[in-house]
Amino acid sequence: MRLAFMGSPDFSVPALRALVEAGHEVAAVYCQPPRPAGRGQRETPCPVHRAALEMGIEVRTPARVRRDAAEHEAFRALNLDAAVVAAYGLILPLPMLESPRHGCLNIHASLLPRWRGAAPIQAAILHGDAESGVTIMRMEEGLDTGPMLLREAVALPPRAATPWLHDTLSEMGARLILRALETLPEAVQQPEEGVTYAAKLTKADGALDWREPAESLDRRVRAMNPWPGAFFLHGGEVFRVLEAEPAPGDAAPGTILPGAALTVACGTGALRLLRLQRAGRSAMSAEALLRGFDFGPCLDTPC
Known part of the structure; x- marks a missing residue:
């Protein structure tokens, strides 16, 4: 498939690599703009940006996309089969969500509808959940409200910490998105019961x-x-x-x-x-x- 990949942190890198290794055509990678980091506060590209450059993929780093008609048109011009989104960090507007033929598919690090929002991995550990997992969903305008294509759970060990769960779900997400693109399973609406939110950490x-x-x-x-x-x-x-x-x-x-x-x-x-x-x-x-x-x-x- 011809894809765009949209992600920024370490969590997203295995999925990008898996898509390329599986033979998908990644037309462009979208990620957060470089930010000052380290003692010298140098402008530093995010992990996905660095990985994309290593693979020779075009990188786009718009600071905002919600109301930028030029960005919407540039995205539409990519002529995508789908966009894969994994912890991108920007809210996608309807014109972008509707541009790819199969929509924008999100790799979300929770068993939706539990822990919609920005910090699902930390929330699962903080609240003592017995399990966590990954949901592949088709994005819509609401916050993580879209219909689900695939879901896989993992039991949390008694002393689980964020680094272990982060890496586990990152690899799981890479595997699940390949299956979702290969099989295009029927989307199922999320249940209305059991909705919880994980706010951005401070x-x-x-x-x-x-x-x-x-x-x-x-x-x-x-x-x-x-x-x-x-x-x-x-x-x-x-x-x-x-x-x-x-x-x-x-x-x-x-x-x-x-x-x-x-x-x-x-x-x-x-x-x-x-x-x-x-x-x-x-x-x-x-x-x-x-x-x-x-x-x-x-x-x-x-x-």
Whole structure:
């Protein structure tokens, strides 16, 4: 098929590679424009942009497409059989959605209608879901409301974290989109029950509130890895929590429990902090941190 591919982050790269390796003609790749990154704040292309250049595919990076008639016409002129969309980052208007003969097919990292929206992978872990998966859907103007072509689930291990689920669903999506394009299965409308939304993450989503149950905070640490990262404030300093686990304990939230490990009492139970990172410093084990830093009897919260 003659396709356009629309995606930006690492999650989308396996699907692009799979389409090319399967012999599909990718006429153009659309992705987010280069952004300042790193210490020098150099303009840096996104992962999909870099992958497309390596494969010799034309890359288009419009800053916006919703009301740009010239972009709509340029997209229509590609004469596409379908467009494959995977975490593109821009909302496609109706003229673009209707241009390809078989529509725009989205690789969505959830079992729709659960976790429509921008952060379905993190939401599944944060809320303790038993399973996640990928849905291939035909896009329409609503937010992830389009009819479904294919769906595949994966069980979440008890200690699943975002990096594992991200990579698992990325490879699953690449495999499913090939099957969808090969078989063009009949689309099925999403059920009206069970709709949930996963809003775009902000840095504030990583904040740890010791008044919450330890199990909830443990899930937050695993869900927010690597971005925005779980963290707490102490003495005006930010401490990132890279790894933690629930532990027994009963004290006022924020109390540091006695013992060699750095274990913090929560609303119920306690959270043992295993690896941390201070601002501007390297990550280290809690044991190594405690050799040179004294948190006192409790963290910066009433205790």
